[in-house]
Amino acid sequence: MKLRPGFVLELAVNFLLPWLAYRLALPHLGETGALIASAVPPVVWSLIELARFRRVDALSMMVVAGIVLSIAAMALGGSPRMLLLRESLVSGMIGVAFLLSLPMRRPLIFYLARASVAREMEGGAARFEALWQERPxxxxxxxxxxxxxxxxxxxxxxxxxxxxxxWPIERFLVVSPFIGYAIYGGLMLWTLWYRKSMRSRAETRMPTDGIAG
Incomplete structure (x- = not known):
C-alpha cells in the first residue's frame, strides 16, 4: 500500500491535531475545555466528509452521538474523564445492541449485510432476502x-x-485512538476474511449456483 496524502491528512486530523488542541487549550480552558477543544478537529473533518459525499455514514453517526453525549455529560456536571468516554460509550451501546439482537429472528448484522448487498448490486436486497430463506x-x-x-x-x-x-489524560489522548483503530480494523479484516470463507464454502457445496457477493 502506498502512503497516500489523504491518508496522512486523516491520521493528522485524528491523532496529531486532537493532542495539539488539548495541549494549547489546557492552560487557558482547563481540562474540560481542553477536551472539548481536542474533539473539534475530528468533528470538523467528519462534517467536511459528510458534505463531500452527501450521505450519513456510521462514522458521522458516531461523531454526532459522541457530541450529544459530551453535551449531556457537561449538563450533568460530567468530569473530564467522563468526557473521555464519549466515543467509547457510543461504540459500547452499539456493541450491546448487537448482543441484544442475537435472540431475535434476524440479528443486527442481517440488516447491515442486506444494506451492503443492496448497494453492491441491482436488486441486492431481494437477492439477500432469498438467500436468507434458501441457505440454512x-x-x-x-x-x-x-x-x-x-x-x-x-x-x-x-x-x-x-x-x-x-491513565493520565494526555497519555489517553495519544494512545486511545490507536487502540480504537486497531480493534475496528481487526474486526473489519476478520469480517472480510469470514465473508470470503463463507462464500468459498457455499461455492464448494453448490458450484453451479453462481453466488455473487
Whole structure:
C-alpha cells in the first residue's frame, strides 16, 4: 500500500491535531475545555466528509452521538474523564445492541449485510432476502458475526473505560485512538476474511449456483 496524502491528512486530523488542541487549550480552558477543544478537529473533518459525499455514514453517526453525549455529560456536571468516554460509550451501546439482537429472528448484522448487498448490486436486497430463506447456514453465520462484533465493541469500551479512569489524560489522548483503530480494523479484516470463507464454502457445496457477493 502506498502512503497516500489523504491518508496522512486523516491520521493528522485524528491523532496529531486532537493532542495539539488539548495541549494549547489546557492552560487557558482547563481540562474540560481542553477536551472539548481536542474533539473539534475530528468533528470538523467528519462534517467536511459528510458534505463531500452527501450521505450519513456510521462514522458521522458516531461523531454526532459522541457530541450529544459530551453535551449531556457537561449538563450533568460530567468530569473530564467522563468526557473521555464519549466515543467509547457510543461504540459500547452499539456493541450491546448487537448482543441484544442475537435472540431475535434476524440479528443486527442481517440488516447491515442486506444494506451492503443492496448497494453492491441491482436488486441486492431481494437477492439477500432469498438467500436468507434458501441457505440454512447463512443465519448461524450472521449470528456468529453479530456475536463477534458485539463482544469486540463492548470489549473496546471496557478497555478504553479502564484507560480513561486510570491513565493520565494526555497519555489517553495519544494512545486511545490507536487502540480504537486497531480493534475496528481487526474486526473489519476478520469480517472480510469470514465473508470470503463463507462464500468459498457455499461455492464448494453448490458450484453451479453462481453466488455473487
Amino acid at each position: 447456514t447463512l443465519g448461524p453465520a450472521l449470528r456468529f458475526m453479530t456475536l463477534v462484533w458485539g463482544v469486540g465493541l463492548t470489549g473496546e469500551t471496557a478497555l478504553r473505560a479502564w484507560m480513561a479512569l486510570t
